[in-house]
Amino acid sequence: MAQVAIQATGLNKWFGEGEARTHAVRDVSFEAYFGEMLYIVGPSGSGKTTLLSIISGILRPNSGNVKIEGTDVWNLPKDELADFRLHKIGFVFQDYHLFSRLTTAENVAIPLILRKVGWEEAMREAVGDLAVVGLKERAALAPVKLSGGEQQRVAIARAIVSRPDILILDEPTASLDGDTGRAIVSFVRKEVLTDRRCILIVTHDPRILDMANRILRMEDGRIAGAEKVAGREA
């Protein structure tokens, strides 16, 4: 049986107080495993992004806990939590959030620079990971000179450059056309997913659901169902 990468237990998160209170996540518990690509799907407002933020150590839940490789994330002091994210979690944001004034390689190298890796070595590794995503030749270009799909791949390179165990992709196909979106997720599945890595994808794009190992469906902040994808059991 695959090793547990993420263990979420009894997560609750609400915003506001009194009548204005909105319950975004209600009593959510689940496990994600290494070697698995787990999708969290659901309509807008179902709590996917809030759940993703709680799991990744960005948004503190009102109750419940998240363990990543056995570490209780929300028991870590603030600075240690930032370090934990830096070392264990890679992020691919919906809008990529690449610095337009830096080159592609410099964007990719940022997590390494934050991890105290020297500039030259960070650049070398960044170019190496750009080669993994097929963009080595674009290393010296600014991200704005790249297509949407290429920018997405740069964001993936930035997410994996520090070899995180957990990779989180927020709506990876939202800004891409159908073919490019599928190609990106397919690429992630083939090249980025390993036995020592767990990938969590938040999406509501039905065109890529077949590439998941498991799918958690969310409705009104709750997990309404979980299903394994035929032929892709981890």
Next chain:
Amino acid sequence: MPEGCIEVAAVMSGLLRIAYKLLVNDRAKFAALLVGITFAVFLMIEMTSLFSGILNRSSATVINIGADMWVMDPAVQTVANVIPLPDYILDEVRSIPGVKYAVPLYSGGALVKLHDGTYQSVSIIGLDDTSLFGRPALLAGDIRDIFAENAFLAVKDSEFRKLENPTLGTDFQINDHRGVFVGIAHVATSGLFGVPTLYTTYNRALQYLPNSRFTVSYVLVEPKTPSDIASIQRQVASMGYLALTKDEFIQRISNFYKYQTGIGTNILLMTVISFIVGLSISGQTFYTFILENLEKFGALKAIGAKSRELVLMILFQATFVALTGYGLGIGLCALMIWLAKLNIPDYAAIITFANLALALAMVVVIAAVSSYIGVRKVLTIEPFDIFRG
């Protein structure tokens, strides 16, 4: 260096390099920031340098004569505002214990009739006949010739040309007396009022120029030791007069121009306006710069950057812009003053260390305020906002 320090230095240098590239690669904003700060620094230093130049020139006689102590009427505010002292004051001062020697000085104005028939106002300094204390350095001529008949020294400064660029032996009329230039002198500072300065002996000044009953403009005092200064000042005060050290007299003159003429207030206002202009331009531009990168800073926080690392990046950017603009501003101001002095000999502007320090302090405030706005924004951005879009 301890290993921990090396690690911190490594991450800092990488982060600062990122911060530097984010700043300078945004060429339009970088240029706007630099122009704002450079312009502000230029104006601040130009204003304060003009004021320093005016103050320096207003104390020209005090600086050029170089006496350690000056005895004067208590109502004297500037060196040109002479209130003659009775002759006995000189003897009384000489009799004060602690006075090594004391000599009279004449300071006044006159009209000189030049060869072309025009009159030119001049400032006359009459030096003690015995000691010639406070005599200027000569560029041409022999100082002993000052005892010759009708002898005067002309100071070769920016006003020299107003005497028709005289040479040794050139004569002129002063108060219906013949005068002859026997020396061309050099002094440290030109006067404020744009008139040439002539030196002669104290007695000749009294002979050639109309006088009131009292004739001594100032008594110049050399104390035996610096510790005698306080007792000399007390004794002179008991006589009803005022004894100031050279620095105190310069400060008194400065205070007069600063607080009693309106010049200080006007220059201060201009300097403050320059500061506000610089603060507005750079503060607004830096704020826009931070706003444009705010989501990226939020993404960095999500990735694992600590708030203090982001604050450091912003402070570095603000400091880099401020110091670069400061250097450019100083350079521009120095260039402008140099060009102005080439074309306007009377242009009074001096860049002093105090001016530079004041401008630096104001630039630091501009950088601090600009970065504070940015830091506040970056500290309040939540990584969760990045996920929410």
